[in-house]
Amino acid sequence: KQEVTQIPAALSVPEGENLVLNCSFTDSAIYNLQWFRQDPGKGLTSLLLIQSSQREQTSGRLNASLDKSSGRSTLYIAASQPGDSATYLCAANTGGFKTIFGAGTRLFVKA
């Protein structure tokens, strides 16, 4: 059974710092790995999706990598800003209609 873990559960960094959020999964047979942002009381916004055949995806200051062999994905945020404060969730699609979510990392960027 696929399990997705995100460590740490919470992270506080000063503005301007580069940071890495970690996501691990137990079954390497995934179709994709998707990173979401969730603001308090809001829905999930898709940030990046990495297909199983890809190693990384980039969007602006965000870069997500995927290593299926080790069961790991990372989300790199460059030059963090207070507006980046949110919860970041990763999710592994294990086939068609089954997506397993991590519990998220709550990020706080201090001005």
Next chain:
Amino acid sequence: NAGVTQTPKFQVLKTGQSMTLQCAQDMNHNSMYWYRQDPGMGLRLIYYSASEGTTDKGEVPNGYNVSRLNKREFSLRLESAAPSQTSVYFCASTEPRFPYEQYFGPGTRLTVT
């Protein structure tokens, strides 16, 4: 495009009451999903609908029923609400083909007292 919309945004029920959560998408997606999100846990799949006319159980279906009314709309019904169903409920949609990117609604925050 409004994307995925959900109503209501908030709801308080007493134990034993029933209600229906509504979801609609305007992206012409075939597949739709209902998840619940509880503190400290990831989202868990309640039910999904691969296409119009079909529904299937997810990880936590007990106490819920669903209806895929048409391609746009997918509703979730609680027949007899219990405190354990206090949660935030999210609807999502996706095309049922690679790479299966999901799009989410804003959520319904439900409290059962």
